[in-house]
Amino acid sequence: MKKLIIQIIIFLSYITANAQYVVNYKKVADAYFQNKDYYAASTFYKKALKITSDSSQIVMPYTSESKQNIKDNLIEDYEGSLFNLAESSRLYRNFLEAEKYYAVASTFGKPKYKNALFYYAECLRTNKKFPEAISAFEQFIAKNKGDDLVKTANLEILSCRFAIKEMRYPRMMQINKVPEKVNGLGSNYAAVKTADNFYYTSSRPIAVAGKPEVIKAVKGETVVTTKANPFINNIYVAKDNLSASEIAVKMLDLNLPKDMETAAISFNPEGNVAYFTAWKEKEKYAIYQSKKVDNKWLAPTSLGLQINDKDFNSAQPFVTSDGKFLVFSSDRSGGFGKYDLWYASIRTDGSVGQPVNLGPQINTEDDEKAPYYNLLTKKLFFSSDGRIGFGGFDFFESEGDFINWTKPVNLGYPFNSSKDDLYFTPINADASRGYISSDRESACCLEIFEVKREFISIEGIISDCKTKKPLDGVSVKMIDLDGEKVIITDKSGKYEFKIDSRRPIKLNLSKDNYFALSKSYSYEEVAKADTLMQMDYCINSFKINVPIVLENIYYEFNSAELTSSSQKTLDALLAIMEDNPEMEIELGAHTDDVGTDAYNQDLSERRAKSCLNYLVSKNISENRLSFKGYGESVPIAQNKFRNGKDNPDGRAKNRRTEFKVLKK
Secondary structure (H helix, E strand, C coil), rough: CCCCCCCEEHHHHCCCHHHHHHHHHHHHHHHHHHHHHHHHHHHHHHHHHHCCCCCCCCCEEECCCCCCCCHHHHHHHHHHHHHHHHHHHHCCHHHHHHHHHHHHHCCCCCCCCCHHHHHHHHHHHHHHCHHHHHHHHHHHHHHHHHCCCHHHHHHHHHHHHHHHHHCCCCCCCEECCCCCCCCCCEEEEEEECCCCCCCCCEEEECCCCCCEEEEEEEECCCEEEEECCEEECEEEEEECCCCCCCCEEEEECCCCCCCCCEEEEEEEECCEEEEEEEEEECCCCCEEEEECCCCCCEECCEEECCCCCEEEEEEEEEECCCCCCCEECCCCCCCCCCEEEEEEECCCCCCEEECEECCCCCCCCCEEEEEEEEECCEEEEEEECCCCCCCCEEEEEEEEECCECCCCEECCCCCCCCCCCEEEECCCCCCCCEEEECCCCCCCCCCCEEEEEEEEEEEEEEEEECCCCCCCCCCEEEEECCCEEEECCCCCCCEECCCCCCCCEEEEEECCCEEEEEEEECCCHCCCCCCCCECCCCEECCCCCCEEEECCEECCCCCEEEEEHHHHHHHHHHHHHHHHHHHHHHEEEEECCCHHHHHHHHHHHHHHHHHHHHHHHHHCCCCHEEEEEECCCCCCCCCCCCCCCHCCCCCCCHHCCCEEEEEE
């Protein structure tokens, strides 16, 4: 990996005339850092380190040669400040800034800074520098074999490799940020579209009472006093038409108690019961509901102890379109990791049943969040940071019925990014259009994007090669980088798949008593398609131990040597052998009655062996092949007519090469 080169400059004023000034800035920054105000902390750490907006390099108060002459406390101040600056930048999600500072902090020798290398790698991954990130993660693992972060580092390496592969074949989709009026300051996320309105959560600043920010020292200690936090999560509503020149956005009046924040709203099918996350400062997340009466929302009520508890968080509710189930994320006990996905029945009286975990096929040791379930397609969309992906939270899709689930599939690039991607909600019935929330284009915060998934249909009819009639019961398997899908044809012989990426695919066709057929299509072939690839196929039947004539197999005169045209015919048999890897066959050769029996027997054996040798030369295992010469003993036509005249056509039919299936 080509390391980030940071020019190191000796800046002696750091330890002379301005030393006290720097220390004061550091104390202010430390106070903000301890209060988790990371943006403010980063601002004052930069002042302490004399890093300005136009700085092209990071200033260090020593070089490796001069370090021994610097007082230990000054070195500790410097290294602590730079490490905390890196931490602050990462924690307020400015990964470009954090990468620069971790690059330097990762060179510090003290054990307490050892994780700087891990977070440097994480920033590289977030900034789409996947090869460099792999190298940095590998360095971290080599230096910290027993560290708890090693397991995460190994997953990150797999994710980086996955991202490199996925970005070669982007998913077919349109993605556009919704208007700035919606994506205001702060985070904007968890959009929900109803018939008339567009609901979403925003932490945009609101007017709050309080004194201006004050920083003062009391008895030598730095005290930070700030006004109330203006970035409060609330649910907002706009009219559905987001393309209008003027978009009116207002906070949804949910008749909330004082100082309560809300997020991630969902509605029952009638739209008169709202479910949402609510919390107060220093309290757990809980799920509340509010009922609409006379076009006004009543005071919200907690869903009760089945869902909420003071000892754990419950958040991000989703109500299925039939109103029968609530799906949500919670770190309650009995799960498989941190935040798991759970579901509970919603009774006819509005009460909620006992939560059930969605199980280990869905939940990991880490976090699963923001569920959406489509009753039409039976597909669950959710976000996870515990699986191989692009990093951060990625979207995954699984098909199931709340009892059994298929293995979740990463929805790929650009549906997912190297940052956080959450809160998919649909616009249409099949969920091919919807909204997502992502910080992919932001230095700090989630923003709302509208997405439209596009597909190529791969379809056709499977028929019998001889009768030309459609075949039912054919297993058609499509294999691509995502895995495989299988369709069994009905009497129409039709099959259809949808793919969302122009990437190589392979089709395998199989049916009892028919030769399997495989067809592969390269990226270039798939890329030529617009929205449809129409591909009809026929397959050939066979019976065990019943010979099949190989047409147009010829040999040099009085020889067992195959002609070049015969090799082309054998290539067709080669393809059958490759498509049917368990199949075993016998190759048999026959002659007419010209010549002695012994001669014809020997010639037929040599010719059958010649066919076997050709297939072996093409990497077909000899264990799957046998050969036999039949000489003139098994004619299928008369060599002579009854009147004794020669029958050239009959002799031509008898001079044949066949194969028969011994084992499928």
